[in-house]
Amino acid sequence: MSIPATASSPSPSSSMEIIFGRNKKEQLEPVSATVTGKIPAWLQGTLLRNGPGMHTVGDSKYNHWFDGLALLHSFSIRDGEVFYRSKYLQSDTYNANIEANKIVVSEFGTMAYPDPCKNIFSKAFSYLSHTIPDFTDNCLINVMKCGDDFYATTETNYIRKINPQTLETLEKVDYRKYVAVNLATSHPHYDEAGNVLNMGTSIVDKGRTKYVIFKIPATAAGTKKKGKSPLKHAEVFCSIPSRSLLSPSYYHSFGVTENYVVFLEQPFKLDILKMATAYVRGVSWASCMSFHREDKTYIHVIDQRTKKLVPTKFYTDPMVVFHHVNAYEEDGCVLFDVIAYEDSSLYQLFYLANLNQNFEENSRMTSVPTLKRFAVPLHVDKNAEVGSNLIKLASTKATALKEKDGHVYCQPEVLYEGLELPRINYAHNGKPYRYVFAAEVQWSPIPTKILKYDVLTKSTLKWGEECCWPAEPVFVPTPDAKDEDNGVILSAIVSTDPRKLPFLLVLDAKTFTELARASVDADMHLDLHGLFIPDADWSAEKQTPAKTQEDENQMPLSPHRPDGTGIGPQ
Numbered sequence: 001m002s003i004p005a006t007a008s009s010p011s012p013s014s015s016m017e018i019i020f021g022r023n024k025k026e027q028l029e030p031v032s033a034t035v036t037g038k039i040p041a042w043l044q045g046t047l048l049r050n051g052p053g054m055h056t057v058g059d060s061k062y063n064h065w066f067d068g069l070a071l072l073h074s075f076s077i078r079d080g081e082v083f084y085r086s087k088y089l090q091s092d093t094y095n096a097n098i099e100a101n102k103i104v105v106s107e108f109g110t111m112a113y114p115d116p117c118k119n120i121f122s123k124a125f126s127y128l129s130h131t132i133p134d135f136t137d138n139c140l141i142n143v144m145k146c147g148d149d150f151y152a153t154t155e156t157n158y159i160r161k162i163n164p165q166t167l168e169t170l171e172k173v174d175y176r177k178y179v180a181v182n183l184a185t186s187h188p189h190y191d192e193a194g195n196v197l198n199m200g201t202s203i204v205d206k207g208r209t210k211y212v213i214f215k216i217p218a219t220a221a222g223t224k225k226k227g228k229s230p231l232k233h234a235e236v237f238c239s240i241p242s243r244s245l246l247s248p249s250y251y252h253s254f255g256v257t258e259n260y261v262v263f264l265e266q267p268f269k270l271d272i273l274k275m276a277t278a279y280v281r282g283v284s285w286a287s288c289m290s291f292h293r294e295d296k297t298y299i300h301v302i303d304q305r306t307k308k309l310v311p312t313k314f315y316t317d318p319m320v321v322f323h324h325v326n327a328y329e330e331d332g333c334v335l336f337d338v339i340a341y342e343d344s345s346l347y348q349l350f351y352l353a354n355l356n357q358n359f360e361e362n363s364r365m366t367s368v369p370t371l372k373r374f375a376v377p378l379h380v381d382k383n384a385e386v387g388s389n390l391i392k393l394a395s396t397k398a399t400a401l402k403e404k405d406g407h408v409y410c411q412p413e414v415l416y417e418g419l420e421l422p423r424i425n426y427a428h429n430g431k432p433y434r435y436v437f438a439a440e441v442q443w444s445p446i447p448t449k450i451l452k453y454d455v456l457t458k459s460t461l462k463w464g465e466e467c468c469w470p471a472e473p474v475f476v477p478t479p480d481a482k483d484e485d486n487g488v489i490l491s492a493i494v495s496t497d498p499r500k501l502p503f504l505l506v507l508d509a510k511t512f513t514e515l516a517r518a519s520v521d522a523d524m525h526l527d528l529h530g531l532f533i534p535d536a537d538w539s540a541e542k543q544t545p546a547k548t549q550e551d552e553n554q555m556p557l558s559p560h561r562p563d564g565t566g567i568g569p570q
């Protein structure tokens with residue numbers, strides 16, 4: 001999708017420079033937005049989002065969009081008014097970089113070296129002495145809700161607790177203190193009670209590499225006490241041995257149904273030996289990841305009740321999935337929907353060099369992100385003949401062919417091409433559902449529109465505007481919603497038209513018509529992920545005393561919405 005460079009709007013490459021090249025200034029004091037249209041009275045709460053905001057420090061530059069220093073920003077919506085604020089996560093990485101006025105901590109696509117005036121040998125030695133070095137705590141990808149606490153997250157073993165109202169950075173938490181993982185996703189799942197289910201990878205621990213599914217209880221008794229972290233009661237739910245000790249799969253998310261977990265062991269792999277020597281070789285972590293098109297994608301289905309793998313060996317063609325959309329059970333099958341690529345080109349594309357040069361040809365993805373539905377049979381009839389399709393569902397064309405060695409080869413139903421950053425009405429997570437809300441991406445990886453895809457009718461509704469670049473669309477359900485799509489879509493829109501301010505877009509999720517927009521006279525970055533915190537979610541004791549008059553305005557109303565609904569995290 002090429003962006004027409006009209007007289008008013010800057011040329012595509014300078015658009016990219018505006019979005020991806022410049023450091024964004026933080027907006028520490030809440031600024032009141034100019035609201036046009038009408039924000040629904042029931043919409044009371046805070047949209048809290050995370051993403052890379054600083055791409056250069058001093059004279060040093062990050063190579064990749066996923067390296068940027070985490071910039072948290074929030075839109076507090078109250079009685080039709082919107083207050084915006086943003087603040088850099090004050091991670092150890094942020095503090096070290098700012099102090100040195102250069103990048104001194106490595107990120108995904110940038111290998112960095114400690115400040116020469118620091119005792120470099122101890123740092124280098126510490127790198128060499130560990131198979132896995134001490135990773136960054138630049139938690140730039142998402143926000144996770146654990147009980148009443150909120151954490152900024154990336155994919156390393158570190159997460160940072162934050163104050164969701166003031167955006168202050170609080171404790172640094174090391175997953176390794178609670179569960180043996182070196183990496184963990186930024187896409188945890190939540191059950192109705194708010195318990196967190198997440199996945200991580202334990203690399204060469206006691207001679208084994210495995211994928212670890214772990215649970216963090218929302219509010220275990222006693223964690224209410226000061227300083228007790230909900231992670232204290234984290235427990236390993238089950239672990240899956242990696243097919244390879246030294247090249248485990250990279251994954252960005254996973255799926256859950258009411259009774260199962262779906263994990264794709266995909267041929268986009270981390271090379272552990274390369275990672276262990278990356279530092280001395282002066283190469284980035286990203287260069288230690290590679291796509292093995294000669295390999296397969298293994299589909300693991302774990303029964304949550306027995307915490308055991310369903311024994312059947314399911315597999316599909318090599319593909320790369322970052323975002324699971326949803327999964328559910330139907331007539332003895334597990335169906336799961338993912339955004340799939342034919343290769344790992346998406347991550348290649350986000351090298352800033354590709355985004356800042358002449359944007360057009362460099363930004364060609366060699367494979368378009370495609371919504372695909374897979375179906376796996378939970379019970380394989382041993383009398384079923386070899387080559388027969390084990391999926392007898394009327395609702396999907398996905399197939400699962402029984403092979404002579406008992407393996408089952410799955411092929412998906414292709415639902416829609418050209419979408420990423422998928423979200424759903426989370427009340428339908430793990431259950432049959434109908435709507436996917438996502439960002440439309442065609443040949444460029446940069447979202448140009450927001451879309452609603454109706455799985456039943458295969459139809460779409462879209463919102464787009466010249467020079468507007470939408471973020472991931474977050475669905476917020478109407479209290480006592482009857483239909484799955486009763487609610488609004490919230491998306492932070494970045495503009496590359498200097499005359500147009502960035503704004504929070506509020507769409508009616510059913511009709512996809514614009515209800516309101518809240519324009520903000522502040523420097524806004526294109527973010528990655530986040531969540532909506534309904535006011536009802538603020539528990540009484542959480543309300544830290546307001547420091548300034550503005551904060552007073554920020555204060556949420558009574559902890560419970562008039563109708564008392566409190567929805568789990570989005």
Ligand SMILES: CC1=C(/C=C/C(C)=C/C=C/C(C)=C/C=O)C(C)(C)CCC1
Binds near residue numbers: 066107154
């Ligand atoms: C630092 C670091 C990593 C960082 C990964 C990141 C930052 C991934 C971001 C992915 C995003 C933002 C996807 C969006 O859909 C790895 C590879 C886990 C390896 C260990 C060190």
Ligand SMILES: [Fe+2]
Binds near residue numbers: 187323
């Ligand atoms: Fe993601």
